[in-house]
Amino acid sequence: MSESSKNSINILIRKVEMLLKRFNEQKGIIDAYIKKEREWKQHKLTQANEIKKLEKLNNKLIKVIKAHEQ
Numbered sequence: 001m002s003e004s005s006k007n008s009i010n011i012l013i014r015k016v017e018m019l020l021k022r023f024n025e026q027k028g029i030i031d032a033y034i035k036k037e038r039e040w041k042q043h044k045l046t047q048a049n050e051i052k053k054l055e056k057l058n059n060k061l062i063k064v065i066k067a068h069e070q
Helices: 003-069
Strands: none
16 A cells, blocks of 8 residues: 555544544533433423312312302
8 A cells, every 4th residue: 555545544534533523522412402301391291290280279179169158
């Protein structure tokens, strides 16, 4: 192999290593974002369920109050 082809291969290897490093950094950022998004959705679901329970309880209390007023 000639010296220029060895040099070209080395340049290619360095560029590929840089791309892989950048890919891994981006993958880490994306994974962290996905984790936060899932936690946010779970929190939102929990809040929605709590609101539904409170609305049901509120409706029951309203019925009891109306029954006692009559």
